[in-house]
Amino acid sequence: MAIAGYEWVVIGIIVVALFIWGPSKIPEIARSLGKARKEFDEAAKGLTNPSVVSAPRIESTPSDPLIETAQRLGIGTEGKTRQEISDAIVDSARAK
DSSP: OOOOHHHHHHHHHHHHHHHHHOTTTHHHHHHHHHHHHHHHHHHHHHHHOTTOOOOOOOOOOTTOHHHHHHHHTTOOOTTOOHHHHHHHHHHHHHHO
């Protein structure tokens, strides 16, 4: 079984990426690309299927631990979904 020309290109790109970013960064980059792809696919579905309702927005309720944590970290919660707030908290923790 011989390796075709385009397969060598893919192998070369992977080797170059390992040298540039190192093996510890590759999974993080792949996760970011996967997340971007997922968001793109969801946006494309939204354009083709307008009947899909987006996630409900939540109001600030002080008894919610998620909201309290976001407010303690200085993250605005108005008009955001629970997932958006959670992602902002995780991003804030990673930044520290």
